[in-house]
Amino acid sequence: MLLERDGLLAGLEHLVDVAGDGAGALAMISGEAGSGKTSLMNELARRIEPRGRVLIGGCDPLTTPRPLSPLMDIAADPDAHFTGHDLVESDPFSLFADVLDDLKGTIRPTLLVIEDMHWADEATLDFLRYIGRRVADTKAVVACTYREDELGTDHPLRTVLGDLATRQSTVRFSVDPLTVEAVGYLASESRHDPADLHRLTGGNAFYVTEILATGEHLPGSVSDAVMARVRRLTPPAQRVVEGVSVAPRDLAVDHALALSGADLSDIDEATLSGVVVARGARLAFRHELARSAVEDSLPMGRRLSLHREMIDLLRADEDLDLARLAHHAGRAGDGSLVVEYAPEAARQASLRGAHREAAEFFELALIEADRVIPSELAQLRLDLAVELGILDRQEQALQQLLLAAEFYRESSDHVMLASLLRRLSSVLWRNLDLVGARRAIDEAIELLQDAGDDEALALAHEESAFNWMLARRHASAREDLARCRDLAERTGADHVLLLHDYMAATVETVLGDAERGVAGLKRVESQFRERGDDRLAASALGMLGSGGGEVRRYDPALDALRTAIEEGLRTDADFMVAYNRSWMARIAFEQGRWEEATRIAELVAEERYGRAAIAPVTALGALGRVRVRRGDPGAQEALEEALRIGEGCEMQHLWSPYCGLAELAWLEGRSGEIPKILDWVWGQALAADSRWARGEVGFWMWKAGAINEPPDAAAEPFALHMNGRWKEAADAWHDIDCPYEEALALAEGDEEAMLEAITIFDGLGARPAARIVRSRLRAMGVAHIPQGPRLETRANPAGLTNRQVEVLGLMAEGLSNGEIADRLYISKKTTEHHVSAVLAKLGASTRAKAIARAESLHMTKDGGDGLRQ
Amino acid sequence: MPRYVVERTFDGGLEVPTDPNGFDTMMGVVGNNAKEQVTWVQSFVSADKTKTYCIYDGPSPEAIRRAAELNSLPVDVISEVRVLDPYFYVGASS
Numbered sequence: 001m002l003l004e005r006d007g008l009l010a011g012l013e014h015l016v017d018v019a020g021d022g023a024g025a026l027a028m029i030s031g032e033a034g035s036g037k038t039s040l041m042n043e044l045a046r047r048i049e050p051r052g053r054v055l056i057g058g059c060d061p062l063t064t065p066r067p068l069s070p071l072m073d074i075a076a077d078p079d080a081h082f083t084g085h086d087l088v089e090s091d092p093f094s095l096f097a098d099v100l101d102d103l104k105g106t107i108r109p110t111l112l113v114i115e116d117m118h119w120a121d122e123a124t125l126d127f128l129r130y131i132g133r134r135v136a137d138t139k140a141v142v143a144c145t146y147r148e149d150e151l152g153t154d155h156p157l158r159t160v161l162g163d164l165a166t167r168q169s170t171v172r173f174s175v176d177p178l179t180v181e182a183v184g185y186l187a188s189e190s191r192h193d194p195a196d197l198h199r200l201t202g203g204n205a206f207y208v209t210e211i212l213a214t215g216e217h218l219p220g221s222v223s224d225a226v227m228a229r230v231r232r233l234t235p236p237a238q239r240v241v242e243g244v245s246v247a248p249r250d251l252a253v254d255h256a257l258a259l260s261g262a263d264l265s266d267i268d269e270a271t272l273s274g275v276v277v278a279r280g281a282r283l284a285f286r287h288e289l290a291r292s293a294v295e296d297s298l299p300m301g302r303r304l305s306l307h308r309e310m311i312d313l314l315r316a317d318e319d320l321d322l323a324r325l326a327h328h329a330g331r332a333g334d335g336s337l338v339v340e341y342a343p344e345a346a347r348q349a350s351l352r353g354a355h356r357e358a359a360e361f362f363e364l365a366l367i368e369a370d371r372v373i374p375s376e377l378a379q380l381r382l383d384l385a386v387e388l389g390i391l392d393r394q395e396q397a398l399q400q401l402l403l404a405a406e407f408y409r410e411s412s413d414h415v416m417l418a419s420l421l422r423r424l425s426s427v428l429w430r431n432l433d434l435v436g437a438r439r440a441i442d443e444a445i446e447l448l449q450d451a452g453d454d455e456a457l458a459l460a461h462e463e464s465a466f467n468w469m470l471a472r473r474h475a476s477a478r479e480d481l482a483r484c485r486d487l488a489e490r491t492g493a494d495h496v497l498l499l500h501d502y503m504a505a506t507v508e509t510v511l512g513d514a515e516r517g518v519a520g521l522k523r524v525e526s527q528f529r530e531r532g533d534d535r536l537a538a539s540a541l542g543m544l545g546s547g548g549g550e551v552r553r554y555d556p557a558l559d560a561l562r563t564a565i566e567e568g569l570r571t572d573a574d575f576m577v578a579y580n581r582s583w584m585a586r587i588a589f590e591q592g593r594w595e596e597a598t599r600i601a602e603l604v605a606e607e608r609y610g611r612a613a614i615a616p617v618t619a620l621g622a623l624g625r626v627r628v629r630r631g632d633p634g635a636q637e638a639l640e641e642a643l644r645i646g647e648g649c650e651m652q653h654l655w656s657p658y659c660g661l662a663e664l665a666w667l668e669g670r671s672g673e674i675p676k677i678l679d680w681v682w683g684q685a686l687a688a689d690s691r692w693a694r695g696e697v698g699f700w701m702w703k704a705g706a707i708n709e710p711p712d713a714a715a716e717p718f719a720l721h722m723n724g725r726w727k728e729a730a731d732a733w734h735d736i737d738c739p740y741e742e743a744l745a746l747a748e749g750d751e752e753a754m755l756e757a758i759t760i761f762d763g764l765g766a767r768p769a770a771r772i773v774r775s776r777l778r779a780m781g782v783a784h785i786p787q788g789p790r791l792e793t794r795a796n797p798a799g800l801t802n803r804q805v806e807v808l809g810l811m812a813e814g815l816s817n818g819e820i821a822d823r824l825y826i827s828k829k830t831t832e833h834h835v836s837a838v839l840a841k842l843g844a845s846t847r848a849k850a851i852a853r854a855e856s857l858h859m860t861k862d863g864g865d866g867l868r869q
Numbered sequence: 870m871p872r873y874v875v876e877r878t879f880d881g882g883l884e885v886p887t888d889p890n891g892f893d894t895m896m897g898v899v900g901n902n903a904k905e906q907v908t909w910v911q912s913f914v915s916a917d918k919t920k921t922y923c924i925y926d927g928p929s930p931e932a933i934r935r936a937a938e939l940n941s942l943p944v945d946v947i948s949e950v951r952v953l954d955p956y957f958y959v960g961a962s963s
Binding site: 188189595598599602623626627630631632633634767788805 | 871873906929930931934935938941945946947948949
């Protein structure tokens with residue numbers, strides 16, 4: 001199977017079919033080495049063979065190529081009706097004429113492939129020019145592949161391409177690198193991260209498949225392929241390439257010249273060979289893999305000396321490039337320079353939002369810990385811990401903070417120690433040490449009582465309010481906020497006041513007036529942006545997403561989550577990405593978008609190891625609850641795993657999975673077990689101030705008959721339901737798009753409402769709940785209960801997906817790809833994928849043929865019901 | 870990988886033509902399953918062809934549902950199952 005080549009294949013097949021009618025073409029197919037041109041030609045040949053003739057020849061990378069070697073190869077094929085035996089003496093043009101006669105006289109269409117045209121000899125180029133001018137009158141497609149990256153500006157093939165470019169019968173194709181999605185598909189059964197693999201390989205099909213096949217970071221086959229190209233260069237050009245290989249990302253041309261002692265023509269040789277590429281005035285490898293292959297091939301002494309020379313060159317620059325200096329200092333093993341440059345490089349990276357790079361530089365500096373004075377070392381550990389927290393490496397973050405805490409405790413610098421304890425509190429919390437987290441922040445406040453630093457004390461109270469908010473304790477959170485506000489106003493420090501407003505809005509959202517809280521968080525977010533603090537702005541968005549999600553203010557929550565995830569992916573904020581995604585899954589579950597919920601939940605659950613528990617707990621909770629409602633296997637297991645991972649979490653992260661277990665018991669007729677299942681979380685919910693936790697946990701207690709009326713301060717829709725006001729409850733659920741809960745409420749109503757509930761449950765695929773309502777209706781003696789959902793599946797014969805059937809229908813209406821894209825609200829590229837998939841599945845080379853075939857299979861509107869599933 | 874039995878209902882009866890189109894349909898199903906890492910082992914079809922009981926290997930019930938969606942096949946109930954056959958204990962008893 002070839003990924004992302006459907007469009008190319010369909011196009012080329014189409015050319016061959018048209019050639020069969022006497023309108024031949026020259027197809028020039030370019031792509032970088034390893035992009036998969038040969039695989040493409042093989043697949044094309046496989047598809048053409050049943051209906052046409054395939055002739056294949058190729059050029060060789062020889063210093064002195066055999067003249068006309070591709071034609072000689074082809075002449076040896078029994079299907080070819082020309083011979084090359086007396087070629088050496090004869091005029092090559094008489095051979096060309098023989099080939100032309102053959103391609104004109106053939107009965108079946110012919111695909112004539114010449115591979116690797118960039119290595120062609122003069123005579124083969126003459127043939128290309130000759131046939132390119134005459135191919136339109138043949139029944140053949142002459143398909144030539146070549147490496148775009150090896151075609152220097154003065155390559156003779158360029159001239160021929162220029163001659164033929166304007167002819168109508170010349171068609172150009174480009175075999176592009178694979179997208180991240182395709183790489184992800186290939187890597188789906190491996191442990192590689194698609195984005196990493198894509199970055200490493202630049203989407204080069206050969207590199208991707210070699211890494212996947214060998215499981216090695218740098219497979220021997222790849223380094224052999226790279227080094228073979230490097231060794232064809234002259235020694236000065238090789239030295240240029242070696243210089244580029246020791247630089248991270250890219251190297252300034254001036255530095256390349258200084259390192260290699262080469263001149264500009266050697267640089268041209270290196271770039272024209274395609275080994276390195278020029279980007280502005282900098283040189284870079286096309287692929288990270290090729291770079292490491294060359295760097296690894298360098299003997300140690302040579303490598304060290306290149307790094308040292310780079311340090312000298314960079315230090316001579318006016319604006320010091322700290323990141324590069326730190327990198328080369330580390331590679332050159334120069335500890336004192338590492339200590340000089342790495343910490344500052346890390347701080348710069350952090351400000352840019354490159355948190356992975358920042359952590360790497362801090363870690364690099366810590367290797368030289370014995371060269372750093374203790375107070376700086378403690379600061380380094382603190383800074384590193386912040387980065388690790390962002391990267392969701394919570395255990396390592398905790399270790400660094402504990403090491404730093406030792407220093408501050410001995411130094412009796414109370415303000416610094418308190419500041420560290422503030423951070424420690426949230427990191428302990430993320431590591432599920434809730435008691436330790438509370439103790440750390442209490443200690444910080446205690447330490448600051450007499451320290452005379454109001455700002456530090458204000459910040460400590462803010463952190464304390466945060467901690468109470470996490471535990472959903474309203475009164476305590478408000479007390480701390482009031483203290484924080486007094487102190488902040490006394491110091492007049494704007495940023496502390498803003499932090500106060502941030503936390504006050506958060507507390508308001510989850511524990512008070514949600515509307516006001518949400519508006520407050522939005523305001524705070526834009527104030528953070530105005531101050532240029534994108535990280536706090538992103539935190540505020542996350543708070544809006546999870547807090548707003550919990551209190552079911554879904555629209556602003558979803559908006560915030562989408563933006564925060566995008567931003568998090570850009571800035572390596574893995575913790576925020578995972579947690580925000582888990583809330584996307586939770587909301588999608590609650591709103592009945594179960595397919596979306598499970599997809600996102602899987603994404604989070606797959607990456608749960610060594611990370612903060614709250615994201616996978618939330619995600620697995622959503623996944624398990626979808627299974628409960630669908631009646632699918634593995635529901636209990638997923639929920640129990642969520643609770644196992646979440647052991648020690650706050651109630652706020654656990655009540656939903658617990659409710660899932662209660663609901664499962666209800667659906668399976670084990671309602672008597674519910675009070676026992678909910679025992680712990682019910683007590684927690686009553687002790688805390690979350691209206692939605694009280695509402696939902698209370699609801700399942702009520703369903704089990706353990707309570708007769710809603711608990712105090714339960715969220716409105718649940719309370720209405722428990723008070724028997726099913727109609728108002730259903731309306732309330734309807735208003736916030738919670739169809740399953742709406743149907744649960746309707747199911748408590750009259751016959752008509754119950755039938756409506758069945759329709760909703762059926763639409764969701766909520767089989768177990770629908771079955772319960774159906775059997776109650778039967779017990780009531782209702783005669784006409786609609787049957788369960790039935791797909792009209794005389795499954796469409798070609799195995800098209802619903803979307804593809806839809807696209808096919810629009811194709812049949814004569815819409816173009818652009819018009820289909822507009823109609824279906826999808827991108828043009830996605831539309832193209834659908835169209836090629838439709839062509840492929842229907843075995844059709846053109847739209848017209850696809851539509852004709854669909855009609856013969858009764859798949860179009862006029863032909864049958866296949867389109868109206 | 871877990872094994873599942875997937876029950877499906879075909880109101881009009883399941884028809885798979887015994888010509889090249891039938892083969893294409895089957896291969897289409899196999900190809901779509903592969904996208905979700907799902908393997909169709911075999912199916913049992915009721916005498917009136919309205920119900921099928923399909924044995925599948927797959928990573929999760931969600932993957933089974935997605936593959937069904939790709940193939941436009943209905944899903945009634947998914948159950949996780951283990952294989953047991955009459956000769957399971959042969960050897961253990963002798």
